[in-house]
Amino acid sequence: MSSPIKRVLKVFVWLVGFLVVILGCLWGYVQLRWDAPVSRPVTELTAPSDSASIEWGKEIFTYRSHCWTCHQAQFSAEYTTPSGGMLFDLTEIGPGFGKWYSRNLTPDMETGLGGWTDGEIVRALREGLRKDGTPLFPVMPIDWYHGMADDDALAVVAYLRTLPPVEHKVPERQPSFPAKALFTFGVMGPKPAVTKPIVAPPRGVTAEYGKYLSNNLADCADCHTPRDLQDGHFFVDQMFAGSSFPFGGGDEGPILAHARNISPDVETGIGSWSEEDFLAAVTTGMRPDSTVLAPIMPYSLYKFWDEDDLRAIYAYLKSIPAVSRTTPALGFEPRLTDARGAERGELIFQSRCRTCHGDKGLGALPTNVHLADVLPSLDDTDLTEFIQNGQLNLRMPAFGKTLNESELTDLIAYLRTIETPDQAAGDPESN
Numbered sequence: 001m002s003s004p005i006k007r008v009l010k011v012f013v014w015l016v017g018f019l020v021v022i023l024g025c026l027w028g029y030v031q032l033r034w035d036a037p038v039s040r041p042v043t044e045l046t047a048p049s050d051s052a053s054i055e056w057g058k059e060i061f062t063y064r065s066h067c068w069t070c071h072q073a074q075f076s077a078e079y080t081t082p083s084g085g086m087l088f089d090l091t092e093i094g095p096g097f098g099k100w101y102s103r104n105l106t107p108d109m110e111t112g113l114g115g116w117t118d119g120e121i122v123r124a125l126r127e128g129l130r131k132d133g134t135p136l137f138p139v140m141p142i143d144w145y146h147g148m149a150d151d152d153a154l155a156v157v158a159y160l161r162t163l164p165p166v167e168h169k170v171p172e173r174q175p176s177f178p179a180k181a182l183f184t185f186g187v188m189g190p191k192p193a194v195t196k197p198i199v200a201p202p203r204g205v206t207a208e209y210g211k212y213l214s215n216n217l218a219d220c221a222d223c224h225t226p227r228d229l230q231d232g233h234f235f236v237d238q239m240f241a242g243s244s245f246p247f248g249g250g251d252e253g254p255i256l257a258h259a260r261n262i263s264p265d266v267e268t269g270i271g272s273w274s275e276e277d278f279l280a281a282v283t284t285g286m287r288p289d290s291t292v293l294a295p296i297m298p299y300s301l302y303k304f305w306d307e308d309d310l311r312a313i314y315a316y317l318k319s320i321p322a323v324s325r326t327t328p329a330l331g332f333e334p335r336l337t338d339a340r341g342a343e344r345g346e347l348i349f350q351s352r353c354r355t356c357h358g359d360k361g362l363g364a365l366p367t368n369v370h371l372a373d374v375l376p377s378l379d380d381t382d383l384t385e386f387i388q389n390g391q392l393n394l395r396m397p398a399f400g401k402t403l404n405e406s407e408l409t410d411l412i413a414y415l416r417t418i419e420t421p422d423q424a425a426g427d428p429e430s431n
């Protein structure tokens with residue numbers, strides 16, 4: 001071999017070796033640094049303990065920010081103690097962000113928030129830092145809770161302190177390499193420190209209060225604003241123009257729904273809706289065209305709000321810039337489109353009825369009537385009509401424009417198979 005070729009080869013080998021070392025260092029650096037604790041003083045705050053504050057905290061936790069829907073052990077329509085562990089599988093979104101689990105919010109000392117101060121819990125919500133200073137992943141709407149008022153955040157803490165401690169160690173989070181890299185280089189990570197008290201605008205039917213509710217207290221902005229799926233940033237110049245990815249699927253039922261454009265654009269948003277149209281959609285799930293919203297839009301919880309608060313949100317949404325943006329139509333998982341008969345009926349029930357009626361019709365927050373107890377008194381014709389027409393005064397939506405005849409037939413075939421727990425256990429007293 002002549003020596004110039006040898007020299008070129010040598011340089012090449014060196015270069016490759018150098019690159020491997022650099023990449024190895026970078027890889028190691030990201031692995032070590034991504035969740036390096038941020039040292040930042042915690043503002044000392046003290047949660048109140050009076051019953052009115054606890055009650056308000058419970059309302060925020062249950063119906064406004066509905067923290068519990070994420071902080072359950074697994075998806076359930078029934079309110080369960082927030083002992084955490086629900087999986088958020090983000091391996092398919094953007095570059096793939098890995099698997100994340102909600103945390104145990106009960107006052108258990110070892111596995112929950114028992115050892116956290118009130119200020120540390122508020123900091124987790126508003127700044128995205130754990131007690132030990134490690135960063136939280138923004139599955140939780142930290143971008144928006146950043147503006148949550150002291151009184152509201154502390155009321156939630158007051159409520160959390162009243163829960164029974166549940167010992168439940170949730171699985172370790174499994175971030176992907178891209179997620180770790182985004183944290184390491186500061187693209188994702190904690191929000192700026194909140195150093196001054198935050199006070200909510202006065203409660204009333206004003207755009208200002210509506211803005212606070214929809215952005216910082218309830219999760220409307222979090223679901224309804226498009227984000228950059230590569231790094232999770234929200235496009236704040238397109239507020240409320242619809243989500244960038246569909247919600248639902250998996251345990252939540254086989255329907256995939258994009259949060260729609262609710263900016264005041266007439267063509268693609270809700271610019272042509274009256275206040276009545278808006279209130280009906282947000283509290284009963286009924287759109288002006290009489291179709292029913294997929295329950296991933298938590299209308300079954302919003303019906304418990306004081307109506308004036310929803311009016312405030314309407315006033316705010318009217319005041320923001322209209323953005324023209326269309327979101328894709330509903331998607332259906334193959335397990336739904338492939339199923340037939342009562343099996344399909346069960347999936348329809350799961351994705352359309354369960355948020356209000358609970359698993360197997362055993363009840364949930366909006367109604368705790370046991371369907372198995374009332375169904376025998378309705379024949380198939382009455383039942384079909386009932387589901388088609390709903391009972392709007394009781395906030396049971398009318399599904400006539402949403403489910404076709406064959407879907408209704410399958411749904412009823414499923415409803416006829418459900419039993420009360422007594423019947424299932426063979427209790428001779430019930431039949």
Ligand code: HEC
Binds near residue numbers: 061125136219
């Ligand atoms: C959309 C789902 C979602 C909502 C809504 C949500 N959280 Fe979370 N929360 C999470 C996830 C997921 C984590 C864990 C993130 C991680 O491991 O990086 C978390 C972490 C936390 C932590 C940190 C606890 C710890 O041990 O590290 C606290 C405290 C918390 N949430 C409280 C709340 C409260 C209070 C609310 C309502 C005001 C709320 N969350 C709403 C999903 C959510």
Ligand code: HEC
Binds near residue numbers: 220
């Ligand atoms: C967990 C995510 C989520 C949250 C939180 C949420 N939405 Fe939605 N919203 C959706 C989804 C998904 C749809 C579309 C459902 C469908 O297409 O059937 C929707 C639809 C709507 C619609 C109907 C729009 C149309 O054109 O049909 C309105 C109005 C609406 N949401 C308002 C709100 C308001 C106001 C809030 C806060 C109080 C809110 N949403 C909170 C996910 C959410």
Ligand code: HEC
Binds near residue numbers: 352
């Ligand atoms: C937004 C909540 C909600 C959804 C979604 C919903 N329901 Fe209901 N439903 C109710 C409420 C509230 C009642 C009234 C029950 C009561 O008396 O408390 C009711 C009543 C009923 C009844 C009659 C019970 C009786 O007392 O006679 C049947 C049957 C029923 N629903 C079936 C369904 C089916 C099937 C679906 C899905 C296609 C569905 N519901 C979806 C809230 C809902």
